[in-house]
Amino acid sequence: MIEYTHEHFMKEALKEARKAMADDEVPVGGVVVCNNLVIARAYNMTERLNDVTAHAEMQAITAAANYLGSKYLNDCTLYVTLEPCTMCAGASYWAQMGMIVYGAKDEKRGYTNVDPDILHPGTIVISGILAEECKTLLNDFFNLKR
């Protein structure tokens, strides 16, 4: 069995973020991985769906639970290009997410600015994977908007 790296799956999350970019959405993407397999993919759709709750992570959590037939994602890893916000970290708490791997830090709205313990105590966190690439995509988006 091939064991994929965190970079491998973050590249998949980045593919999703680029879809958001192409849709004129803040480019954040995510995938949920279980047993080395991508079981859910999503990107930020808050503009298209006119819905603040449509962050990449929220949709990925909903889709992964639907795939597994279980609300709980203890055996899953969420890869996301940007540090989750309070809402998404709170959703991850309820899902008992096994691991979160994120790329760029969100200095303003990242959950760690509020309280790292918003996550479930069982959730392992790894940050900074392909952070530069994740951040550059976001900077490109906001520069285009100026």
Next chain:
Amino acid sequence: MIEYTHEHFMKEALKEARKAMADDEVPVGGVVVCNNLVIARAYNMTERLNDVTAHAEMQAITAAANYLGSKYLNDCTLYVTLEPCTMCAGASYWAQMGMIVYGAKDEKRGYTNVDPDILHPGTIVISGILAEECKTLLNDFFNLKR
């Protein structure tokens, strides 16, 4: 024009919570009110939808935005029978909710246990409306489960 009281709309939220109870869901209900009119109603559906993100507040925010054609709910009030969790408070931040009126306090998972500033700075909060009735419904549910 009749000006309804907070109790009036909390009773509407309680009606939603009772639908959750009838569905064997943790009985939390909510309504979103704009210009004295209920524009969205929802109750907790995490079991039925097999989705941790399906809290009453999340669904009510999505439905209200859909009704108004605007992601932002500055002119709205969310009535909910239980203090919102971190996830729902985070969603309310993004929606820039004008006011939140909640019934019972959630001593364990309420957002105020983490940080009251999770909400948008413009959000007015009123708590304790029909708190006993809201709490009794929750206690009845958990007593039945024991």
